[in-house]
Amino acid sequence: MSGHGFHVHGPHDHELEHAAHGNDDFASKIAVMTAIMATVGALFGYEGGATQNDAAMFKNESAIKKTEASNQWNFYQSKSSKQNLAELAMVIPGADVAKYKADVERYKSEKEKIKKDAEALEEESKTWEHKSEAALHQHHRWAQAMTAVQIAISLAAITLLTKKKWLQYASYGVAGVGVVLAGLAALHI
Template sequence: MDKLDNEINDLKGFIADLKADRAAQKEKEKKESWTKYTSMSLVFIAVLAAIATQWAGKYSSRTLVELNNSTYDQAQASGEWGYYQANSIKQNLYEALHEIAPKETMAVDSKGSDLFKTKIAKYEALKKDQKEKAEVLQQQRDEAKAKALDSSKHGSGMGMATSIFQISIAMGSICLVTKKKWLWYLSLLLAAGATWQMVSVWMH
């Protein structure tokens, strides 16, 4: 009989311990229920980080495209200025020949004088056309450089936002391991700062 009583008491003790363990487990789960929200926030932050990374890549691509356009326009403008210089030399040569040609010959042979004047006028017109083209190309070059600089600034801003998002995710991950709630708050604060940075880049 005593043996049966002892077994019943052991069983009661075991059940009491089991109930206590379950109660402690529930209490622990209740205290750490905030970790579910931490995990959800990390997923959301990761999505924002992916968006920022994608936009940083787009801005970098735009920067490269505009720098290529600027280089191309500069090369074209240099070519036009080269033609301008060549025609200027030819025009100066005809002007010099016209000056040193004997006046008597020019007076007798008006065709020679007209030829000089025609050539000089031709090179003057070519110079004017090439100057206009070169100036347009230089303006396009400057516009492309300005766009490249603007895209570079935007890309740098998005890169900064991406870095802050990554730090935020790291903080949140450490928080889940260490169960320190203040790290989660710090992670959210960093994510808010990165979001503000990202929106600021978009708005400007």
């Protein structure tokens, strides 16, 4: 507890303080690269969140269009029922056959337009669904890129503590993988 005049430093605390206040060129390079990687990771995270939101909005739009198509199919079904009733009424003795025949033709005509509208809404729903899937795939790429950068930052911290040159290169390599994944996300691949 440092508030009571007693504080215990861990070995890594001492190393970090020494690196921060010393003229260690190795530590300075790692610190700068870590800051750059953190900034790049934040940008990747932002893009990942934006594409996730897009995917959700597109999925919602798809559901709305699917509901509208369902409503049209219900309307189509009600016209079919009315058409069937008019066809039955034509065979009732004494019924006004001409009137019911005109009703049947009107219902057939109305059903064709309703059917086209329902089919168009179904296609629109599919288009929004495909957009959602594409945005979700892009989101996954951004998330992979951000994860790679976070791993690179962790490796950089370990590099700073161990002063192992190979870990420095491993950190840069993993960060490079993150940049490649971000490039794939940006290109929608």
